[in-house]
Amino acid sequence: MREFLKHPAMRWIMIVGAIVLVVVVYAFGFSVTDVSFETVRDEQRLTQLTRILRALAHPDIFEYDKVEQNIDVAFHLPCPEGGAAAVSVDARGAYIIVSPACAGPEDIVTIEGFGFTPETGGPVNFLTQSGATLQLGNFTSDEQGSFSITAKLPNRQPIEEAQTIRATGRQNVGAPRFSPTAKLVFEKIVETVFLALLATTFGAVLAVPLSFLAAQNIMSEIKSPLTSISLTLLGWPLGIFLGATVAAQIGSFAESIFSDTAFVINGVALWSLAIGLATVTTIPRETEQVSGVSSRLVRGVGTVLIGIVGIVVLYLVAYGMLLLGDAIADPLGPLGFLGNFVYQLGDSLRMLTPVFAALIAGGALGSFGGRLGQRASDQLEYRTVKLINLVVAALAGAALFALVGAVVDWFYQILDIMRTFVIPAALGAIGGALLTLRVDPRQPLPIGYWIYFVIRTILNGIRSVEPLIMVIVFVVWVGIGPFAGALALALHTVAALGKLFSEQVESISPGPLEAVQATGANQVQTIRYAVIPQVVPPYISFLMYRWDINVRMSTIIGFAGGGGIGFLLQQNIRLLDYRAAAAAMLAIAIVVASMDYISSAIRQRFV
């Protein structure tokens, strides 16, 4: 077969076949993309093209005060019986002459003007008896102040009385000033830059922790025996539930009592002091060799108490900021946006406190479960571990699948407890049990690699959806405007930066990592001391690059309702106001180019 393929004739056939294939592919491409060079040459389209290009070349940025010079001439439409009376012309000032001096509807006439201010221009209008203004054309006077245009008369009902043809010469006077369009463009481009800044910042804050979870070299190190994984899996949802519930309880309590300003201020001060003291006294400076059960218990209870007090303090701070923001917004006058900023921060803190509490409690219970499992599989008998695994792995599997079932149910509203809860849970339990039977209970499973895989998949999924599409969802959620755009860009930034960051983590030099591990540092310490110092410069570099991208993206995110300059651009294009659109495009070009310059300058400093 291979010999046959190597035959010269065969090769020729394959080459010809390949060429034919390429031709067919491009022919199909021409057909589906409606390639037509006839339209390119079409004269009417060329005129339109010229008009648009000229409009785009005159961005609506400056405007002048104008003086107008209206010059009228009486005109009969149609000609009265006996011909038109001679029109007397005052040749001392500007005047216009229409020839012929009268004509029928839709006739072509020549309009000449003399004595106008040189190099001015404006419309030539036909003023009807009823007061309507119909534009006949535009004129521009030459150096002598004369012009000559031809125009087609409108199709009007015949009227005996003379009507008027008026040439309006307009002239710029005084210094140029920014047009209203330019002011609006400026306002919107500022909005755009800050939209991009916020999206980048929020995105990066989330992308940094995710990037470590999506880095193969770090995650593949993390292995745990099945008991540990199962207990972690059970600990997380339980912790999230407990944390969220407790925080919600405290939150509703807080709402009722934290309306008193002085109370809140005193509370913040007192409680932070208390927490600080408690933390300093309870947390040991050095990890001792082995600690007894009772001291562990004391520390555990202490940690829970600190957690609860921490939630109270977070709420106190949140309400403090709400009160402060509200109080300073008005007195600050033009800086009132600072008050709003404080208020919004407080509000987001109030909103996020239960989330933090849930995540921290979830993490705490999860890692507690993990340690417990590790201990169990290290110290207990082989058979006992296997038996424990059978139970906890089945439970964990059931919990995981029930969770997936709940998500599916939320989206598709199946509303059938059998199909969304019982069957998935049963399947999960069976899966967990089967896994127990398959693996050695002491063998560490590559849980880190699984997490890495899941996070990577999610990041890739999010990344493949353009922010322009994401914004549609956010517009429904928070309404048309820059906030929706910022959220969409932030989400996309999380995915994009998460991937870029994780690749940086993967490409760090392994030497320091090894050295820090050799000192007996744990995973988190290793990341802090060996990984983070190595990735800070590339992180900053990519962050700037992403800001640059986000500025570019935010210029068009307005097309889908995301606010910023895109919104204005789209509006002007729809209104066929190409000069205003050109102003917006110019602003985008300036901002993007300068962002490019600034970001590369900052990047160079850090690399």
Place this chain on the structure above:
Amino acid sequence: MLEVKNLTKIYPGDVLALDDVSFSVEPGEFLAVIGLSGSGKSTLLRCINRLVEPTDGEITWNGVDITQASQDELLRIRRKIGMVFQHFNLVTRSKVITNVLSGRLGYVNAMLSLINRFPKKDMQMAIAQLERVGITDQAQKRADELSGGQQQRVGIARAMMQEPEMILADEPVASLDPVLAHSIMQHLEDINRNDGVMVLCSLHFIDLVHRYADRAIALNDGKLMFDGPPQAIDDARFKEIYGKEAERVG
């Protein structure tokens, strides 16, 4: 007392790096590990603190089998084993003092260490260790501003911060010139003689082995070829360890 019994390491892809290696090291001993590049020296050293997970065998140290230690126990074992590397493995963008302090990570509170807070006595200890290797004035510099010899001193100071009972030195002088090599080896010797720390040091140059080591073991292709005093490495032994084509240098 460190006892390595039947240690075997097979890397993925059926690469046999260590083949049934057994030996023991007395407390306070300076053991040289010699052999060609790729003979398994690095793997052997890394198996001892389980930076590389052994496939089979036992490593007993002070009565504890390191290979069976749980994750928590392992961290406590590792903090008593200092390690010095051929390429220094400093975090080059961090300060020298931070690199040295990172030797305490196994001891200090994890939460506080994350915000770069170390107890005062650790700070004093770090300065003292830098003084011992003679580079106190470099403490606030970034590690990559230092020369190779200075970087290796930082590496030794970092290892000494662990208050180690054993130091694993993986070709500590292979990237240094001969003069610097001796000065680094003298630091290790000082630690070995005066602090009574057991040192396992892989070396390339036989004269360094003769000069510093109490005892030497030799690996060839993952197998233990020699275990005895450095003086016993005669020409015949040498050819056995390094292959027939090898010539002695230095």
